Amino acid sequence: MIDRSHFMNIDWILVSLLLLNSAIGVVAIYSSSLYLPENYCLKQIIWITISLVLLFIFLSIDYNILAIYSLFLYVLCIVLLGSVLIFGNLIAGTRSWFRLFFFQIQPSEITKIAVILVLSHIFSKSKRSNLSWKLGSISSVIVFIPVVLISFQPDLGTALSFILIFLGAIILTGINRKALILLLIFALVLGFAGWNFFLKDYQKSRLITLVSSNKDPLGSGYHVLQSKIAIGSGGFSGKGYLKGTQSQLRFLPARHTDFIFSVIGEEFGFIGVVLAVLAFFFFVYRLFNSVMSSKDRAGVYIIFMVSMMITCQFFVNILMTIGLFPITGIPLPLFSYGGSSLLTNYLAVSLVLNVKMRRFVNL
Amino acid sequence: MKNGRIYEDLSLILGRTHKTFNVFVILFIVLLFCFWKIQIIDHGKYWEKAEANRVREIVLPAQRGLITTRNNEMLANNIASFKVSIIRENCKNIDESLKKICQLLNIKISVLRERINRYESLPAFVPIIVKDNLSRKEVSVVESRRLEFPELIIQAEPKRYYPYGIFASHVIGYLQEPSLKDIKMDIYREMRPGDLVGKTGIEKEYEAKLKGKEGRLIEIVDSLGKKKDEISRLEPLKGQNIMLTLDFDLQKKAEELLEGNEGSIVILDQRTGEILALASYPSFDPNKFINRFTPKEWIDLINNPKFPLENRAIRGLYSPGSIFKLVIASAALDSDIITDRTLFFCSGKIVIYGHPFSCWFKPGHGNMDLYSGIKHSCNIYFYQLGKRLGIENISVYARMLGYGMKTGIDLSGEKDGLVPDPAWKERVRNKPWYPGETISVSIGQGPLLATPLQVACHTAIIANRGRKITPHLLMSDNFISQEREGSEWVPDKMFVKIKKSVFEKVIKGMWKAVNENGTARAARIDGYDICGKTGSTQTISKKTSEKLEKEVKTHSWFTGFAPRSDPKVVITVLVEYGGHGGATAAPIANKLFDLYRKKYD
Numbered sequence: 001m002i003d004r005s006h007f008m009n010i011d012w013i014l015v016s017l018l019l020l021n022s023a024i025g026v027v028a029i030y031s032s033s034l035y036l037p038e039n040y041c042l043k044q045i046i047w048i049t050i051s052l053v054l055l056f057i058f059l060s061i062d063y064n065i066l067a068i069y070s071l072f073l074y075v076l077c078i079v080l081l082g083s084v085l086i087f088g089n090l091i092a093g094t095r096s097w098f099r100l101f102f103f104q105i106q107p108s109e110i111t112k113i114a115v116i117l118v119l120s121h122i123f124s125k126s127k128r129s130n131l132s133w134k135l136g137s138i139s140s141v142i143v144f145i146p147v148v149l150i151s152f153q154p155d156l157g158t159a160l161s162f163i164l165i166f167l168g169a170i171i172l173t174g175i176n177r178k179a180l181i182l183l184l185i186f187a188l189v190l191g192f193a194g195w196n197f198f199l200k201d202y203q204k205s206r207l208i209t210l211v212s213s214n215k216d217p218l219g220s221g222y223h224v225l226q227s228k229i230a231i232g233s234g235g236f237s238g239k240g241y242l243k244g245t246q247s248q249l250r251f252l253p254a255r256h257t258d259f260i261f262s263v264i265g266e267e268f269g270f271i272g273v274v275l276a277v278l279a280f281f282f283f284v285y286r287l288f289n290s291v292m293s294s295k296d297r298a299g300v301y302i303i304f305m306v307s308m309m310i311t312c313q314f315f316v317n318i319l320m321t322i323g324l325f326p327i328t329g330i331p332l333p334l335f336s337y338g339g340s341s342l343l344t345n346y347l348a349v350s351l352v353l354n355v356k357m358r359r360f361v362n363l
Numbered sequence: 364m365k366n367g368r369i370y371e372d373l374s375l376i377l378g379r380t381h382k383t384f385n386v387f388v389i390l391f392i393v394l395l396f397c398f399w400k401i402q403i404i405d406h407g408k409y410w411e412k413a414e415a416n417r418v419r420e421i422v423l424p425a426q427r428g429l430i431t432t433r434n435n436e437m438l439a440n441n442i443a444s445f446k447v448s449i450i451r452e453n454c455k456n457i458d459e460s461l462k463k464i465c466q467l468l469n470i471k472i473s474v475l476r477e478r479i480n481r482y483e484s485l486p487a488f489v490p491i492i493v494k495d496n497l498s499r500k501e502v503s504v505v506e507s508r509r510l511e512f513p514e515l516i517i518q519a520e521p522k523r524y525y526p527y528g529i530f531a532s533h534v535i536g537y538l539q540e541p542s543l544k545d546i547k548m549d550i551y552r553e554m555r556p557g558d559l560v561g562k563t564g565i566e567k568e569y570e571a572k573l574k575g576k577e578g579r580l581i582e583i584v585d586s587l588g589k590k591k592d593e594i595s596r597l598e599p600l601k602g603q604n605i606m607l608t609l610d611f612d613l614q615k616k617a618e619e620l621l622e623g624n625e626g627s628i629v630i631l632d633q634r635t636g637e638i639l640a641l642a643s644y645p646s647f648d649p650n651k652f653i654n655r656f657t658p659k660e661w662i663d664l665i666n667n668p669k670f671p672l673e674n675r676a677i678r679g680l681y682s683p684g685s686i687f688k689l690v691i692a693s694a695a696l697d698s699d700i701i702t703d704r705t706l707f708f709c710s711g712k713i714v715i716y717g718h719p720f721s722c723w724f725k726p727g728h729g730n731m732d733l734y735s736g737i738k739h740s741c742n743i744y745f746y747q748l749g750k751r752l753g754i755e756n757i758s759v760y761a762r763m764l765g766y767g768m769k770t771g772i773d774l775s776g777e778k779d780g781l782v783p784d785p786a787w788k789e790r791v792r793n794k795p796w797y798p799g800e801t802i803s804v805s806i807g808q809g810p811l812l813a814t815p816l817q818v819a820c821h822t823a824i825i826a827n828r829g830r831k832i833t834p835h836l837l838m839s840d841n842f843i844s845q846e847r848e849g850s851e852w853v854p855d856k857m858f859v860k861i862k863k864s865v866f867e868k869v870i871k872g873m874w875k876a877v878n879e880n881g882t883a884r885a886a887r888i889d890g891y892d893i894c895g896k897t898g899s900t901q902t903i904s905k906k907t908s909e910k911l912e913k914e915v916k917t918h919s920w921f922t923g924f925a926p927r928s929d930p931k932v933v934i935t936v937l938v939e940y941g942g943h944g945g946a947t948a949a950p951i952a953n954k955l956f957d958l959y960r961k962k963y964d
Contacts, residue, residue: 129375171383172376222455229416232401232409245417249585270402274395281391288384291377300376304383311387315394322397 009357017283018349022048024276025335031242032255032263040256040337047339051346058350062358067298070117077114080107081149106340108150108158113347115162116305118142119169124298130174157329161313168308172301223253224323231265231322238269256337258329262321284311290352299355306348419584424520425575428602430535430565433838436611437526438535444522445497447505448490453514460514468494490516495654528648531614533674534641534836536564537649565836568773575602606838608637616958617642620951626938627675627815633823633933636832645671677777680812681937684898685740686920687807689869692737694760695748696865703733703868709743716798720746737872738881742806749805754796757804758784763859765821766813771833781812807898819935822922826930828866829858870894874927885949886923891960895923897944916940921948925956932959
C-alpha cells in the first residue's frame with residue numbers, strides 16, 4: 001500500500017498553507033489568551049503537532065480503502081455521539097465532550113470525516129447529472145442521524161456544518177427543480193418545528209439579534225456588538241499586537257475561540273484582515289484546485305466536500321463576527337483554539353492530500 | 364445538460380467545482396468590502412465605542428465649604444459617606460440585575476426603576492446612583508459580592524452634615540438633588556444628575572462659593588469594571604468656607620423662646636445690617652432628608668399644616684398692626700400735619716366717614732399727644748392722623764420706611780409685602796378706594812402686609828435716624844447686595860428724606876412705651892434704654908369672631924432697639940396667635956435684649 005513515491009507526490013504547498021494559517025491562529029491565540037489562566041497558545045501548538053502527525057499517518061491508508069470501510073467508522077461515530085449524550089461532560093450547557101487525559105474530545109467533529117467518506121463512497125457510484133431519489137433519501141438519512149444527535153447536545157453550529165457538507169455533495173451531484181422545492185419545503189417544516197419545539201431561548205434570541213444587534217446592547221446582541229467594536233476600532237492598521245483594548249480588557253467574549261478573527265481585526269487592522277483573508281483564500285484555492293488532480297469520482301467528492309466544509313465554516317464564522325450571521329458557535333477553521341476542530345480539519349486536509357498523491361493510476 | 368444524462372468522465376463534477384469556487388471568490392471579495400466598511404468607513408464610530416468601553420471617568424467630589432456662625436460655631440460640615448451606583452452597560456440583563464440589586468440593598472423596585480428611567484438619556488457607562496448614605500454593613504455586603512454584581516460600584520463621597528440639626532435650619536437651608544428642570548437653569552449648568560445642590564437658604568444663595576470645583580479621574584477599566592490603569596487625575600478644589608453674621612447664643616435663645624408657637628424673630632445690628640439671629644418656628648432637621656431619595660420625613664414636612672419648611676422671617680406675610688403707627692407718626696410729623704404737642708381726644712369711640720371706629724382701650728385714653736399716643740398705642744389718635752394724611756401720603760412714607768419691597772437680604776424667596784393705595788386696589792381688586800380703609804391702614808390693618816424682616820429693617824431706619832441698611836447673613840466688611848429680581852432697596856448707607864428731628868420724636872414715644880409703663884413695658888430692662896413698639900393684629904374681623912362665638916387670638920408683635928441714643932441692636936418678634944403684643948412678644952424681646960446686653964455691652 002504505502003509507497004515512497006506517494007510521499008514524493010504530497011502537495012507540500014497545501015501543507016505549507018495549512019501550517020501558515022495555523023500559525024496565524026497561534027499568533028492571535030497568544031494575544032487573546034494573554035490574561036487567561038490557561039496557556040492556550042502552547043496547547044494549540046501541541047494540538048497542531050499531534051494533528052500533523054495524525055495527518056501523515058492517516059495518509060498511509062488509501063482513501064478508496066477508507067471509503068469502503070467508512071460505514072464502520074460512521075456507525076462507530078454514531079455510537080460515540082449517542083453515548084456522549086449520556087456520559088459526556090456538561091460544558092457551558094452542552095453535552096458534547098469526552099474527557100481524555102488532559103484534553104477534551106468532541107466526537108461530533110470526527111464524525112464529519114466519517115460522513116464525508118460515507119457520502120463520497122455512495123455518491124461516487126452515481127454518474128448521472130443529477131440526484132436520484134434513492135440516492136437522495138439514503139444520503140439524507142446518513143446526514144440526518146448525526147445532525148439530530150448533535151442538535152440534542154445542543155450544538156447547532158456543528159450540526160450546521162453537516163448540512164454544509166451535505167449541501168456540497170448535492171451541489172456536485174446536481175439536483176432537479178422538483179427535488180429542490182421538496183427539499184426547501186422540508187427545510188421550512190424542519191425550521192418551523194425547530195423554532196417552536198427545539199431551539200432554546202438563547203438560540204432564538206441570537207437569531208433575533210442578528211436582525212437588530214444595536215437594540216439590546218447588553219442582551220444577546222452584546223457579543224456581536226463587542227466584536228464589531230473590536231474590529232471597527234482597529235481601523236486601517238490596527239491597535240498593535242497585544243494592544244487591543246477590546247480583547248486585552250476582556251470586552252470581547254470567546255476571543256480565543258469563536259471570536260479569534262475579531263482579535264486579528266482589532267490588533268492588526270484592515271491590513272491584517274486582508275492578509276489573513278488572503279492566506280486563507282490561497283489555502284481554499286489550493287483545496288478546490290485539488291479536484292483536478294483526482295483520478296476518480298470518489299476523490300473529487302472527497303476534495304469538494306472537504307473544501308466546502310472548511311470554506312463555509314470560514315464564512316459562517318467571519319460573518320458572525322461582523323454581525324451578518326447568527327452566533328452559532330462555529331469556530332474559525334485553523335485559526336480558532338480547539339483541538340477537536342483542528343484535528344478534524346487536519347484529517348480533512350489529509351484526505352485531500354491522500355487523493356492528490358494517489359492520482360497516478362497504475363504507479 | 365439533459366436531465367439524467369450519464370457522465371462517464373469527471374468533466375461535469377469538475378465543472379461544478381469550478382463554478383462553486385467562483386462563487387466563493389466573489390464572497391471573499393464581498394467579505395473584504397464588509398471589513399472595509401466597518402474598519403475604514405465606520406472606524407470613528409467604533410473607536411469611540413471602544414474608548415467608552417475602556418475609559419471610565421470618575422468625578423472626584425469637592426468638599427463643600429463649611430458654614431459657621433460669627434462665633435466660629437460649626438453649622439454645616441461634611442462627613443464621610445458611601446454611595447452605590449449602577450453602570451447599566453455592565454449588566455448582562457438589566458431587568459434581572461435591578462431585581463437582584465433591590466433584594467440586596469432592600470430598595471423598592473418601582474423606586475429604582477423610576478430612577479433608572481429618569482436618567483435613561485445619560486451617556487453610556489455613566490453610573491447612576493442606586494442608594495446613598497450606605498451603612499457599613501451595606502458597603503461590605505456589596506463589596507463581598509463584587510463578582511456577582513460587576514455592574515455596581517461603591518464610591519465614597521462627602522456628605523453634608525448639620526451638627527446642630529434644627530438650629531437655624533431656615534437660614535442654612537438644605538441640599539437636594541436638582542430636578543431635571545433645575546439642571547437646565549444657568550446656575551446649575553455644570554451639574555449632573557445625582558449631584559446635590561443647595562435648595563434653599565445660604566446653601567442655595569452661596570451655592571457657587573460653597574460647592575468648589577470637582578475633580579476628575581480618568582482610568583482604564585476591563586469588562587468587569589476593574590481598574591487597570593490611570594490616565595489622568597485632576598484633584599478637586601474645596602469649596603469656600605462661609606462665615607455667617609449669626610450669633611450662636613442669640614439664635615439659640617430666639618429659637619428656644621419661640622418653641623411651641625409659630626412665629627419668627629429677627630435680631631440685627633442696624634449699624635451694619637448684620638443679622639444676629641433669624642429664627643422661624645416650627646423648624647426642621649435637614650439631616651433627616653439629605654439624600655437622593657424621598658424619605659417619609661420629607662413627605663411629612665411638606666404636608667405639615669404648620670409649614671415648618673417656610674422661613675416665616677422672610678416669607679411670612681402679616682399685618683403690621685400697631686407697629687405701623689410709627690410710619691403714621693413719622694409721616695404726620697414730617698408733613699407738618701401735627702407737632703408733637705398736637706392733642707386729640709380719645710373717648711374710646713369715634714365715628715369717621717359715617718363708620719364707628721373704636722380704640723382698643725374701651726374707656727378711652729383722654730387727651731393724647733404724640734408721645735402718649737405712641738406709648739399707649741391709642742387708635743383714635745392715629746385715626747385722626749391717618750384721616751388727615753390720606754392714603755397716598757401714607758403709602759409714600761410707608762415705602763420710604765421699608766414697607767412693600769424686598770429688603771435685599773442674601774436669601775432667596777423673600778416676599779415683597781404689600782402697601783396698598785388706590786391705584787393698587789383699582790388694579791388688583793377692580794374697586795375704588797374707600798376712605799374708611801385709610802382709617803384701617805392708619806393702625807396697620809387692612810390689606811397692609813409685611814414680613815418680620817421688613818419690620819426689623821423698618822425699625823433699623825428709625826434707630827439709625829433715617830439711614831437705610833441692607834440686612835445680610837454673609838460676614839463681610841463691605842457687603843453689597845446681589846442684584847435680585849424685584850429688589851428696589853436703595854444701596855446701603857443712604858438716608859431717607861425725612862427730617863432727623865422726626866425720628867427723635869418717634870423714638871421718644873417708643874422709649875416711653877417701654878419705660879414709662881406703656882404697652883411695651885414688658886420689654887423693659889433696668890438701666891438699659893430700650894425703645895419699642897408692640898402690635899396686635901386681628902387675624903379675622905370682629906364680625907367673624909362674634910359669629911364663631913369665641914375669641915381668636917391676635918398675632919403678637921414687638922419691634923424695638925437699644926440703647927436709645929447709640930443703638931446697636933434691633934429686635935423684632937412675631938408670635939402667631941400670641942395675643943397682645945405686650946403680653947407675648949414684648950417679654951420675649953426682653954429676654955433677648957437681656958442676653959444681648961450681657962454678651963455685647
